Amino acid sequence: MLRTFTEYLIIFWINVEDVENAAIGTKDSTTSMMQALQAIFTINDSEPTSILKTIQAAGEYDRIVEGIFENYLTARVDSRLLIACETTTWLRLYDIVSSWTQRTQNYSLYSLLPLCIARCHSLLASRQQLKVKFPMQAQEMSRRRAELESAVAAVRAARVDVSRRALRLDLLPLLPYVLSPTLRSANIQLCSETERKSLRACAGAMCDFGLQYSQQRTPEGLYAFLLEPDVYKVAFFGSEERLRPPPAVRQAIAREQQLEIIRRNENMMNRMCSKNSSSEAKQKTDKQTITKDVKTELPNHLQRLQPKVIEKPTRVSVSFIYTN
Structure with a gap:
């Protein structure tokens, strides 16, 4: 029995080298x-x-x-x-x-x-x-890509008839040139007719593509008009500041866009009112014709007896006075 126990200890004898080479605790x-x-x-x-x-x-x-x-x-x-x-x-x-x-x-x-x-x-x-x-570059590039994709999706949501590829390659690279009108003064009253037309075209393009200038607070603590969504980042790679209009012109564009939205809403309301009036008139005439047909097509037991109108023949008056 003692010999067997001694052999058992010899078999399982562990030294320091075995402990260091063991993969226990890694x-x-x-x-x-x-x-x-x-x-x-x-x-x-x-x-x-x-x-x-x-x-x-x-x-x-x-x-x-x-x-x-x-x-x-x-x-x-x-x-x-x-x-x-x-x-x-x-x-x-x-x-x-x-x-x-x-x-x-x-x-x-x-x-x-x-x-x-x-x-x-x-x-x-x-x-x-x-x-x-x-x-950090991978996370930064992933965040920037998600930001650009959201900007493209926001612009495409306003124009359903344009594919994403055409929007990226054809429209967005040229859109900043339309959104940057050249104005001599931020006051619209002092601008020429050509400058006013370019400003209205800019406001119309912003309304068509769902863009707007919103007043936000910058990291420096100042308030500025920033474009949402920012298509300049999608159109230009790293040089989006070269075509941005100055702050005074941005404010003028934002004001003109509000006026353009009001004009479009009024035109839409006028079209809706004209459609409603025409539809009401049509419904009224249709109702009159329907009631007329219903009146003529009443069954016998619902009709009322009316006296028959006898038309008297016209008589020619005869003069019995004899004139020689």
């Missing part, structure tokens, strides 16, 4: 995303093979790849950009595997993702400490 040893990024761009002489464990402990593979994409040009760069080209190749492989995994829900190649990131570490790591930026 689930709780988490690493932040910034620590993983810093480790990717830095060479660790004490543990050169620990980068894979660091990446797996961080877990946010997509955010780590975004951080590599935003910082790889400030890391090791050769004159022929071979390192940068190979880095983008591994990032492209990561995108292919990640998109395939999400599309098919097949996680057989999911373990390849940290290996792609570890390969980027072997290309970009250096002994010099690199100041890593937090990845």
Whole structure:
């Protein structure tokens, strides 16, 4: 019995090396995303093979790849950009595997993702400490894209007959030129007839496409007339301020648009009233004809006896006075 117990202890004898090599407790040893990024761009002489464990402990593979994409040009760069080209190749492989995994829900190649990131570490790591930026460009571009899509959808909602492609390529690039009339003065009374026509055309275009100038508070604490939705951001890429009218002209455009809305509402009310009056007159005439037909088509037991009107023949008066 004692011999059996001794053999049992010898079999399950554990030393310090076995404890260090055991994978127990690695689930709780988490690493932040910034620590993983810093480790990717830095060479660790004490543990050169620990980068894979660091990446797996961080877990946010997509955010780590975004951080590599935003910082790889400030890391090791050769004159022929071979390192940068190979880095983008591994990032492209990561995108292919990640998109395939999400599309098919097949996680057989999911373990390849940290290996792609570890390969980027072997290309970009250096002994010099690199100041890593937090990845924000992807979120910023996603937010800006959603803003532009909402602006296009708001403009298209007012013009149902225009397709989205035609709106993006044909109408919106030229619309800011219509919305920027050239006025010598913000006072409409001092403008010429041509300037007034251009101002009315601008107000009519804004009414047609569902645009308006609303007074909002700027980050500087001032109130200004801002265009909603802002089609300048869709028409121009980064240079939307070049055709924006000055604040005084924006105020004049907003006032003219309000007058244009009032004129259109009055015209619509007049058309509706004329349609209603014509429809009422038509209904009245139809009702009269219907009642007339009903009166003539009454059954016998509902009709009233009326005395028959006898027409007396006209008699010619005869004169009996004889004249010689």
